[in-house]
Amino acid sequence: MEGNSGGTGGGGGNDVELLCKTLQVEHKLFYFDLKENPRGRYLKISEKTSATRSTIIVPFDGISWFLDLFNYYVNSDKQDVFSKELQLDSKVFYFDVGENRRGRFLKVSEASVSRNRSTIIVPAGSARDEGWAAFRNILAEINEASRLFILPNQQNSEASERLVGLSDDVGAGFISGHSSQPTASDLTVDRTIDLPPPDEIGNLGVSKVIRADQKRFFFDLGSNNRGHFLRISEVAGSDRSSIILPLSGLKQFYEMVGHFVEITKDRIEGMAGANVRTVDPPQR
């Protein structure tokens, strides 16, 4: 969404969008785009006002840290919030609370060696920091939804079993803020927020199963550093073998299957629905 400047190198214009969300806080629009390219995944967060746009790029593993930090700013009393720094890969993100006659705000700025520093400013909102809370909720949704995508080193799992607790054990750490008061342990406490129902989940069609004769075939939507794919696994007993179908080839695959359905129609219709049926994906 929100059309990328178009094709110029390094702008991420060709990156695959996994998930997009928008949030309006007061008169600002925030765009959250979970994206992927051959180097990995990242969350692009853009702040757009009528005249300006600025963007920060959060590495995938940093999303849960952002979630923790926003929880910290939402849940702390205003007199005891401190600035925070978050180091991720080669970037440092600075979190600072400010206040002016428009109200309180959280300034999140990204400093990296290569690019200029870029900053987004999130209004706290009028009451109960609801601007920050809404921002936090979006981060939580993205953090949840991103579990639906299979990661590269999850070779032989049924997606819905293993996709829990992925991004909690990131290798990043906090640097204590300017005032160096609270540390990471403060921030990992408040996990018990009431989240809005993650609406995407379950609608993405990941992890479907069909049964044919004695065999089961699992269809799992996945993703690795090469891009998106559909994994079709044949499971019989404890054996599994899979084919990995890049999404770019899915239409051809579909048409090819359709071709064979067409030329074998007589025989298929002869046993229509008898022992080929779709079933619901395994729970949890």
Added chain:
DNA sequence: GCGGCGG
């Protein structure tokens, strides 16, 4: 229909 930031 706001406005912060940093240069």
